[in-house]
Amino acid sequence: MYEKPLPVIDPESQPYWDALKQHRLLLKRCRACQRCHHYPRELCPHCHSDDVEWSQAAGGGHIYSYTVARRPAGPSFKPDTPYVVALVELDEGVRMMTNIVTLDVESLRIGQRVAVQFDDVTPDVTLPKFRPA
Amino acid sequence: MKKREAVIVGVADVPLKDGRVAEPLSVLQVQARAARDALRDAGLSMRDVDGLLSTGMWGVPGPGQMPTLTLAEYFGIAPRFVDSTNIGGSAFEAFVAHAATAIETGRCEVALITYGSTQKSEKSRSLGGRPSVLTMQYETPWGMPTPVGGYAMAAMRHMHEYGTTSTHLAEIAVATRKWAQLNPAEMMRDPLSIEDVLGSPMISDPLHLLDSCLVTDGGGAIVMTTAENAKALGRTPVYVRGYGESNTHWTMVAMPDLTRLTAAEIAGREAFRMAGIGHDMIDVAQIYDSFTITVLLTLEALGFCKRGEGGAFVSGQRTAPGGAFPLNTSGGGLSCAHAGMLGIFLLIEAVRQLRGECGERQVQNARTALVHGTGGALSSGATCILSRS
Known part of the structure; x- marks a missing residue:
């Protein structure tokens, strides 16, 4: 039984979470300014156009910043401490919050290359996480 | 007509002992005491208050989502200028700005800003039912x-x-x-x-x-009015310059x-x-x-x-x-x-x-x-x- 908090999926994000179940990471891409954004929005946050479409990310990126949680974010994360919460900057230029899956939390550094991996935490939810590339 | 200048004329905070309010108090009591003391500091009373500004995470979800409704009722006033903008811990600096604008444009004469929390007494550092959005x-x-x-x-x-x-x-x-x-x-x-x-x-x-930072209880209040009123009250005004x-x-x-x-x-x-x-x-x-x-x-x-x-x-x-x-x-x-x-x-x-x-x-x-x-x-x-x- 998975006891950690699960994402509260809404109509806007349903395609994003559906794609993750198929181990695909989707971003929204703006056809007006060509830039991607994450999380998915109705209007491009860069140029405010409504001409946005889904686009699949390649899955590579680097660590923009991170922290090692020595104290858990609630009891369900306690067995995982210390664990890494990071902001990963994908090669498509967007950042996402995630975990860096590693046994050596001390070895990580900002700028390090990482690759997506898909963690099927429940039959309905897959979380995108990253590992050192 | 002489320009109306907004000033701070009263302040108060609720005494704490080891980070807790000294006796068990509700979050509304905390704010009432701070308001009473700040109004005394200003030489004013609750009946003079016609502007009310407050926010907080108390009572979220619940009455704290609309704090000026709850507080106006609790204080027994019907203000003609209200603001419960919640932009987090900086809201009170914004309230001074908003109250200054309201006072200078004549939308209110005496603005009361309050805050209260009993998070330490309640043993919670809850951010109060953050909405699930995003x-x-x-x-x-x-x-x-x-x-x-x-x-x-x-x-x-x-x-x-x-x-x-x-x-x-x-x-x-x-x-x-x-x-x-x-x-x-x-x-x-x-x-x-x-x-x-x-x-x-x-x-x-x-x-x-x-x-x-520490995790403590706390309550505070600020009273603002015009420089002219402050002078009439014989109080030392603190001007809001920017x-x-x-x-x-x-x-x-x-x-x-x-x-x-x-x-x-x-x-x-x-x-x-x-x-x-x-x-x-x-x-x-x-x-x-x-x-x-x-x-x-x-x-x-x-x-x-x-x-x-x-x-x-x-x-x-x-x-x-x-x-x-x-x-x-x-x-x-x-x-x-x-x-x-x-x-x-x-x-x-x-x-x-x-x-x-x-x-x-x-x-x-x-x-x-x-x-x-x-x-x-x-x-x-x-x-x-x-x-x-």
């Missing part, structure tokens, strides 16, 4: 420790880009403790060294326990640059422009210190030093008593009290400094004060520049 989808499932995690990632990035160190951050905690030791109302009086901070348990790398506010993000993913408080840059620029003064005119600063990194980033964003130079700026106990830059003279959130939203307490301390009421911790000839609040996860910023003339 963070619940894009942060919470990965175990983001809140609120410390976002600040920790900002600190980590600042260290990476600028070579800022844990020692730099510890300088801020140590200097703030020295101010707290001069404040009879404070909570933490034990001496603190840089080694103590660095040796305290790591909470969320690179932030230690002693890089983090203000600004902004906010940029809710989730850390959307913070434009983790080393840079864009909201504070906007708020500070507006406040200095309106006040028409330079940084060298600021005699004392009260800057939101939820964590040590909050202070360092804010000093840079407000332009007291260049980007990346915050570590050097705070070195050598520059912000301690006797230092060149008196900062957080009450002991701040790090060493005095942090009742969930610190913003109102920064304002109260600034007013007391400008009125010369601070005893041992009084900054000599404090004429102009800067107050800056930060809310959310480095999300919002609001600045006030106050002066005694």
